[in-house]
Structures are given as C-alpha cells and as structure tokens.
Amino acid sequence: MSRVAWFAAVCLLVGGVAGPAVGATTESTDVAVDGRTDAAQPFQPAITAVYPNPVADGDRGEFVVLAFPNGTDIGRYELTDADGTLSFPNATVGGRVAVTTAPTVVRNRTDYRVVDADGSVALANGGDRLRLIRGNTTVTSARYRDAPEGEIGRFDDRGALTWRPLGRTNRSVVTATGGKARAFTLPDAPDVPLEVVRDADRRILLAGYTFTSERTAETLERAADRGVDVHVLLEGQPVDGITRRQARLLDSLTEAGVTVELLGGPHGRYAYHHPKYAVADDRAVVLTENWKPAGTGGHASRGWGAVVSQSEIVGGLAETFRADADWRGARPWTEVRRGRSFGTSGVANGSYPSQRSPETVPVNRTRLLVTPDNAGSEVTAALDDADESIDVIQMSIDGPDQRFLRATVRAARRGVDVRVLLSSAWYVEEENRRLVEHLRGVADREDLPLSAKLAEPGGDYEKIHAKGVVVDGDEVLLGSLNWNGESIRQNREVVLALEGEAVGAYYRDAFESDWGGDAGRPLPVGIVAGVAGCLVLALLVVRRIDFGPDVGIGPDR
Incomplete structure (x- = not known):
C-alpha cells in the first residue's frame, strides 16, 4: 500500500446523543426500535422503556415497556406511580410487553405485544417515578423527567435513559466479504x-x-x-x-x-x-x-x-x-400534496467533460452503515485506525470541534498524512475558508502533516457535493453523510465502507485530481511529447553553457 506524502487536513463531525439523567434499579437489555427484539430474556422483571408524551390530544397512547422472564404470570404484578395504579390481566408472558390503557392506539405504535391494563397511571410529561410491584414489594423502579413529544425513552443496563423518536431503528452494521x-x-x-x-x-x-x-x-x-x-x-x-x-x-x-x-x-x-x-x-x-x-x-x-x-x-x-x-x-x-402550493427553483444545466470513467474493481469487504444507528461510531473508528493517510472531500464541515474532525486531527498528531478538500461554492465559501485557515493554523503551530484547501473546479465540475473519505489508500467511505451533528444524530443517512487496494486506488486518484487540479490525471499524448521535447532541448543547451561559481540557479533567476 504505497502512499503519497502530503500534508493534509480533515474534518468530520459530532455524534453521540445522551438522554436526560434517570434511574432504573434493574438490568434491561437494549432492543431494536420500539419493538422487534426479544433476543435476550431478563433474569428478573424490568422497566425498559417509557412513552409518556405522544403526539396526540390528551397524550392518548401512552405506554410503558416491561420485560419479564419466560413463564411469568403478569397478573401478579402492578405498575404504580404517585397518583395511580395499573393492574394486568392473568396471562403468561416472556420478554417485552407494552402495557397501556389504550391498546388499540398503541398497537399502531409498537411491535411489542400490547397488554390492556386496568386502572390509571398518567405518565407526566415533566417527569415521573414508576414502580413495578408484586404484593407489597417493589420489584423494580425507574425515573424519568422532561419527556420530549413523540419520543420514547429507553433505559440501558446501567439505568441511564436515552430519548429518541418513536420508531427510530437500531440497525447493526451489515458486512459482506469479497465481490x-x-x-x-x-x-x-x-x-x-x-x-x-x-x-x-x-x-x-x-x-x-x-x-x-x-x-x-x-x-x-x-x-x-x-x-x-x-x-x-x-x-x-x-x-x-x-x-x-x-x-x-x-x-x-x-x-x-x-x-x-x-x-x-x-x-x-x-x-x-x-x-x-x-x-x-x-x-x-x-x-x-x-x-x-x-x-x-x-x-x-x-x-x-x-x-x-x-x-x-x-x-x-x-x-x-x-x-x-x-x-x-x-x-x-x-x-x-393536498392543499399545498409549491415554489419554483432553477435547474442545473451545466456541461462538463468526462474525465474519469467508471471501473469495476474487486473489494475485500463492504459494510453498510446508517445513521443515526451506527455510522457515527464506525466512521470515527475508521479515522482512529488510520496509519498512513486520510483524504477527505466534503461540501462543508460544521466547525473545528466536530466529532469526525477531532478524530482526523488526532490522526495527524500521530503522524498520519491528512488532507481536507472543501467546496468553494458561494453559499459555503466563507465558512469553509475560516475552517481551512483554522486547520492550517493548527498544522503550523503543532508541525502536523495536515493540509486543507478550497476546491478549484477548473471547469471539471461546478461545486463539490461529495461526502467521501479515503483511509490509508484502501478504505473508502461514501454516501449521504454530511459532516455535521444533525446528520450523525438525527438524520437517516446511508454510507458504504468499501475496502481493498483497487477500490481505494480509484477514489484516491479521483481525490488527487480534484486536490491538485490536473495532478494525478494522465496528460494527453501531445502534451507528453511536447514536454519530452523541451526537456531534450534543455539538456542540450545546458551542456553548452559554462556556469561560473557565482551564478545562481533557482526560481528567483
């Protein structure tokens, strides 16, 4: 894996969302979205999630997700808060169930088995403490506060709570080898x-x-x-x-x-x-x-x-x-579209030369990443694992404190050659120029192999809209993920991670062309021949000149 040594600069983004502090006294197992997984059975009953603030009049459709060991008779349990109690029917369950007094509504909001409970527990939007009791004994409890509208709060195995919109997926990285x-x-x-x-x-x-x-x-x-x-x-x-x-x-x-x-x-x-x-x-x-x-x-x-x-x-x-x-x-x-009006906008009609043909190349491994489920941590890990080089092409980056950018600067500090290429389009030029100057300042102060610049399309394209990274010349990340916090934490985005020398070389060459104008692009045969002729002529002239000891040869002459 040969590398071209360039000082470069890279920027990426912020990620990770932490929910409000809460307490839960028993273990719970994380699940996908709001209901598709019962892979792990709890050792004892647990309160695993709350949905206190539905997008509906009167908060209709509240529910609490409880987890039970296999063979549990839930009729022996009740759920209570300071103001009321829910009792459950005599039924044997295992895994997670959603308990509610509005089962018809809740069945459209979760894939968990829905249990129709009797009684009244009004989950307060501003916060509440819930207890699962058996007789006079509190089996487990959980507390939340400030429930966002339309979001479900999930307790992790340490009792901390994370809020996310109801229905948001929790997909794992998909991996394929070869091809x-x-x-x-x-x-x-x-x-x-x-x-x-x-x-x-x-x-x-x-x-x-x-x-x-x-x-x-x-x-x-x-x-x-x-x-x-x-x-x-x-x-x-x-x-x-x-x-x-x-x-x-x-x-x-x-x-x-x-x-x-x-x-x-x-x-x-x-x-x-x-x-x-x-x-x-x-x-x-x-x-x-x-x-x-x-x-x-x-x-x-x-x-x-x-x-x-x-x-x-x-x-x-x-x-x-x-x-x-x-x-x-x-x-x-x-x-x-019913009852809506729509605005007008211009349509791009530029014409650009085809400088780079598609190529079918082997890949060693391909991974599918999505946000907000897993791409933030995976992209960060790829940057943290870089040994030799990182090349980044982005429309823009939010700022110097973003998650991916910090990982990129860390890479430069351990000797990785980093380059960051940003768009020079008018709508991002000012902010991108400030970031470029910041990165150059960091590189100068710390003597880092970090470079950053604004793109000069030179007639090859109008503006950069790509979101790509090449790591160590043999791993490529491409997709819709902009390097800003919202894209990582709140948007649905899709990224492909392609590994292999051939696929890395293709996109590395594409980056080289955009980084250095014509650098990395084959010259036309006529130009190559002309340059060769000039070199031959220069050699012949040099051999006929006698340089004295005080004659300077250099760019200033």
Missing part, C-alpha cells in the same frame, strides 16, 4: 445510476432527499409499465421546500403506478430523510448526490457513487428502506 463494486464519479458518469434502475425486472426501491430528475422519472415510469414494483421514498419537508418541478414529477410517477411516499410530519422519527440510494433487483447503487439534474444528472456537482451486488448489502438496504417506508410517518404523495 466487486462499480466505482464512479459525477459529473463524469451520470448514466451509471440510471443503468442500475433501467435494468430492473422485479423491484426498484429508490430513496432520496429530493427528486427533480426527468430522466430518472421516465425510467421509473417505464419500469412500472412493464410490471416492476417501483417504490419511491423521499423527504417530505426539505429545507428549501418541495418545488413545482418535483410535484409535477411525483404526480406523474403516481399516475404511472409508482408508489410514492414522503417522510416527515408529526410522526416523523428523523429530522430529515437524507439518503441517496436505489435497490434494483439484486443490485444497489449508493450515492453522495441527489436525484436531480445537478446531482445524478451530471450537470453541476462533484459526487461519488458505487454499485454493489453483494446480497448482504443489497438486503440490508432493502431492509432499511422497508423499515422507513413501513413506519406510519411515511405518507402517500397524494396526501402530502
């Missing part, structure tokens, strides 16, 4: 994402933030017309709003039989649904770019992407899609 990836960059290869969905025979699951690509819409409509099951999942409340162009395309998709759903609203579990990927039959494409002319259309942005076919990764993406699309926060487009 190949089709690596590509944008705007160089805008046909690659379309080729993936164009060839589908059975299913297309397309996830995105916004969608304004006429070409992609037409491809999806043709697929639906030939019987392919096509499902599109987008963000319902993007920062700049839904445009008339997007509304028109989504209308057309719906009329063509495509299932179009948007996430968000009062039941949204993420700040933004921000991933960019598609599953088509047994292949998948993961991108840094939006499904719009500026991104996948190749008319503006520098982006990275990869097509993979490892069954574990494709299956993991499909499961992520279903987990998000099946949540009640996903609303049909026809419902979202």
Whole structure:
C-alpha cells in the first residue's frame, strides 16, 4: 500500500446523543426500535422503556415497556406511580410487553405485544417515578423527567435513559466479504445510476432527499409499465421546500403506478430523510448526490457513487428502506400534496467533460452503515485506525470541534498524512475558508502533516457535493453523510465502507485530481511529447553553457 506524502487536513463531525439523567434499579437489555427484539430474556422483571408524551390530544397512547422472564404470570404484578395504579390481566408472558390503557392506539405504535391494563397511571410529561410491584414489594423502579413529544425513552443496563423518536431503528452494521463494486464519479458518469434502475425486472426501491430528475422519472415510469414494483421514498419537508418541478414529477410517477411516499410530519422519527440510494433487483447503487439534474444528472456537482451486488448489502438496504417506508410517518404523495402550493427553483444545466470513467474493481469487504444507528461510531473508528493517510472531500464541515474532525486531527498528531478538500461554492465559501485557515493554523503551530484547501473546479465540475473519505489508500467511505451533528444524530443517512487496494486506488486518484487540479490525471499524448521535447532541448543547451561559481540557479533567476 504505497502512499503519497502530503500534508493534509480533515474534518468530520459530532455524534453521540445522551438522554436526560434517570434511574432504573434493574438490568434491561437494549432492543431494536420500539419493538422487534426479544433476543435476550431478563433474569428478573424490568422497566425498559417509557412513552409518556405522544403526539396526540390528551397524550392518548401512552405506554410503558416491561420485560419479564419466560413463564411469568403478569397478573401478579402492578405498575404504580404517585397518583395511580395499573393492574394486568392473568396471562403468561416472556420478554417485552407494552402495557397501556389504550391498546388499540398503541398497537399502531409498537411491535411489542400490547397488554390492556386496568386502572390509571398518567405518565407526566415533566417527569415521573414508576414502580413495578408484586404484593407489597417493589420489584423494580425507574425515573424519568422532561419527556420530549413523540419520543420514547429507553433505559440501558446501567439505568441511564436515552430519548429518541418513536420508531427510530437500531440497525447493526451489515458486512459482506469479497465481490466487486462499480466505482464512479459525477459529473463524469451520470448514466451509471440510471443503468442500475433501467435494468430492473422485479423491484426498484429508490430513496432520496429530493427528486427533480426527468430522466430518472421516465425510467421509473417505464419500469412500472412493464410490471416492476417501483417504490419511491423521499423527504417530505426539505429545507428549501418541495418545488413545482418535483410535484409535477411525483404526480406523474403516481399516475404511472409508482408508489410514492414522503417522510416527515408529526410522526416523523428523523429530522430529515437524507439518503441517496436505489435497490434494483439484486443490485444497489449508493450515492453522495441527489436525484436531480445537478446531482445524478451530471450537470453541476462533484459526487461519488458505487454499485454493489453483494446480497448482504443489497438486503440490508432493502431492509432499511422497508423499515422507513413501513413506519406510519411515511405518507402517500397524494396526501402530502393536498392543499399545498409549491415554489419554483432553477435547474442545473451545466456541461462538463468526462474525465474519469467508471471501473469495476474487486473489494475485500463492504459494510453498510446508517445513521443515526451506527455510522457515527464506525466512521470515527475508521479515522482512529488510520496509519498512513486520510483524504477527505466534503461540501462543508460544521466547525473545528466536530466529532469526525477531532478524530482526523488526532490522526495527524500521530503522524498520519491528512488532507481536507472543501467546496468553494458561494453559499459555503466563507465558512469553509475560516475552517481551512483554522486547520492550517493548527498544522503550523503543532508541525502536523495536515493540509486543507478550497476546491478549484477548473471547469471539471461546478461545486463539490461529495461526502467521501479515503483511509490509508484502501478504505473508502461514501454516501449521504454530511459532516455535521444533525446528520450523525438525527438524520437517516446511508454510507458504504468499501475496502481493498483497487477500490481505494480509484477514489484516491479521483481525490488527487480534484486536490491538485490536473495532478494525478494522465496528460494527453501531445502534451507528453511536447514536454519530452523541451526537456531534450534543455539538456542540450545546458551542456553548452559554462556556469561560473557565482551564478545562481533557482526560481528567483
């Protein structure tokens, strides 16, 4: 694994969310979301989660999650707070159950078995202390305070509580060994994402933030017309709003039989649904770019992407899609658009040369990371494990104290060559320039191998929108994850981690080209021949000149 020694600078982001302090006196086992796991049976009853503040009038639909050993008769237990008591029916259970006085409502909010309780325990939004009792004995207790609206609080095995939106997943990293990836960059290869969905025979699951690509819409409509099951999942409340162009395309998709759903609203579990990927039959494409002319259309942005076919990764993406699309926060487009007006926006139409062709390269290992579930810790670990180099390309980074950036600077301090390339687009130029100056200052004061600069597109693209990292030249991280705290902790994002010398070399070469203009890009044959001729002529001239001892030769002459 040879490395080019450059002083470089990298920036990444903040992560980790801690909930308010609480107390719980018994062990509980962490679970996926609000209800899909009973993998570990508790040794004794426990209070594992509370949902005190539903998004509903009168807080209708409150519940408490209790965990019981197998074969427990829950009729012998009661749940109480300072103001009331819930009694349970005589039933034998094992694992986790959601106890509530509104079972019909709660069954739509959790996958746990729902127990219809009698009595009255009003879970206070400002905080409460709950006790699970058997006779006159308190078996376990738990305390919470300041319950956020629409969020479930989960107790860990130490009794600490973390709040997260109800329904948020807790997915593990998906890993596949071997196989190949089709690596590509944008705007160089805008046909690659379309080729993936164009060839589908059975299913297309397309996830995105916004969608304004006429070409992609037409491809999806043709697929639906030939019987392919096509499902599109987008963000319902993007920062700049839904445009008339997007509304028109989504209308057309719906009329063509495509299932179009948007996430968000009062039941949204993420700040933004921000991933960019598609599953088509047994292949998948993961991108840094939006499904719009500026991104996948190749008319503006520098982006990275990869097509993979490892069954574990494709299956993991499909499961992520279903987990998000099946949540009640996903609303049909026809419902979202009802009674709404939409604004206008410009459409990118730039034209750029294709400097880098797609390549199918072997990979040793591929991992699927998602936020807020696991990507924050995994990206941090990849940076902390770097031995030789880290190359980062990002639109922007929040600031010098972010989680990934701190990991990158730590790497530079242990001798890793770090480079950070940020966008020079007008809307981020000032903040990016400040960060570049900060990183350069750190590098100068501490004599670190850390470099940072703003991109100079030079006609190859308009602006950087890529979110990519190359670690040690043989591990690549690419996807929708912006380097800011919200992306790590609150958004749904998708990242591919691709390992191997060949895949690393492809994206490292792409980075080199953008870092140094034409550096790393093969020169045209004519230029190479001209340079060679000049060198020959210079050698002949040098041999005919007698340099005296006081003649200076250098750049100042």
